[in-house]
Amino acid sequence: MATKVKHIKKKKLGNYPHTMVVFSISLALFVIGLFGLLLIHAGKLSDKVKESIEMQVYLDRNLTEVQLVRLQKTFEAKGYVAYQGSNAQVRFISKEDGAKAFLEETGEDFMEFLGDNPLRDAYVLRIDPEHSSSPELKSIKLDLEEVNGVYEVQYVESLIESINSNIQKISLVLLAFALILLLVVTILINNTIKLALYSQRFLIRSMQLVGGTSFFIQRPFLNRAAWQGIVSGFIASALLFALMQYAYHEVTELQLLRDDEQTYILMGALVVIGLIIGFMSSYRAIRKYLRLSLDELY
Structure with a gap:
């Protein structure tokens, strides 16, 4: 009667x-x-808020068409005026248009009992987001008031200061959370890899006893850890992309905060972070087991 031979699969180095x-x-x-996407969308929302900052420049009365055109060119040449493509974001509102807008909003025609239009012609200037800080806006207001033909410059100063203050506070809080989250995730990945390598500690010692060098023993573990980090980064990026597409489909308003370039950079960063943390965690764990005595392995 033939004896059945049971084949035992040998455990390979680095095979866990x-x-x-x-x-x-x-x-x-x-x-x-996910937290990176939150930061990207929060930053985009902040930019959208800053892009909406406008200044109303009220003009002297009885200006000629030539003077109005000259004023518009002067405003368009200012470095703090926002541009959309090649067009400066400067628009003219006549006092007649202002009266019509007031009538549409309130339903009251003040010209009936005043007998005249007290409003002034005005230019509305959209300010570049890079010049949206409160000190810069005050400086811009003073600069515009010095232009010949300008009567008064107004903007919602208290609202802008409140927005800038809140944006700074939110940015600091999000940055602190990001650092804490990165630390927690690093510890989590490090402990996961250490636990996975724990089962290989005796195999590492066996390789040492038969003359294996540190580099020879570490190489398969480090190669596998690097690939695990890369694969994990791609999996996380794919899940993130799927979640984004679902969110954009369900909440169409989120499309306004979409930033594909930064999102792709974030996904690439996830792959790099997975590679670095996986490699370094595996390296530290193997170095630890290489230095332990036989009694300490138990």
């Missing part, structure tokens, strides 16, 4: 269950990606 590791790293990177 990696599904759990990839899943854990992917999940951790996905959380980082």
Whole structure:
């Protein structure tokens, strides 16, 4: 009667269950990606708010058409005026248009009992977001008031100061959370890889006993850790992309805050972060097991 030979699969160096590791790293990177998307959309929202800052420049009365054209060219040449393509964001509102707008909003025709239009012609200047800080806006107001033909310059100063203050506070809070989250995720990935390598500690010692060099022992582990980080980064990026498409489909207003360039940079960063953290965590864990005595391995 033939004897059945049971083949035992030998354990290879660096061959440890990696599904759990990839899943854990992917999940951790996905959380980082979600927070990164929050930062991107918050920054885009901040830019949208800053892009809406306008100044109303009221003009002296009885200016000629030539003077009005000259004033518009003067305003368009200012470095703090926003541009959309090649067009300066400067628009003219006549006092007649202002009276019509007031009538449409309030339903009251003040010209009936005043007998005259007290409003002034005005230019509305949209300010470039790079010049949206409160000190710069005050400086811009003073600069515009010095232009010949300008009667008065107005903007909602208290609202702008409140917006800038809140944006600064929110940015600091989000940055602090991002640093804390990155630290927590790094510790989580590090512990996951250490646990995965724990089962290989005796194999590492066996390789040392038969004369394996540190580089020879570390190489398969580091190669696998690097690939795990890269694969996890791609998985996290794919999940993030799918979630984004779903969110944009369900909430169409989010399209206004979409920034594909920064999003792709974030996804690339997830791959790099996964590679670096996985590689370094594996390197530290292997170095630890290489230095332990036989008694300390138990």
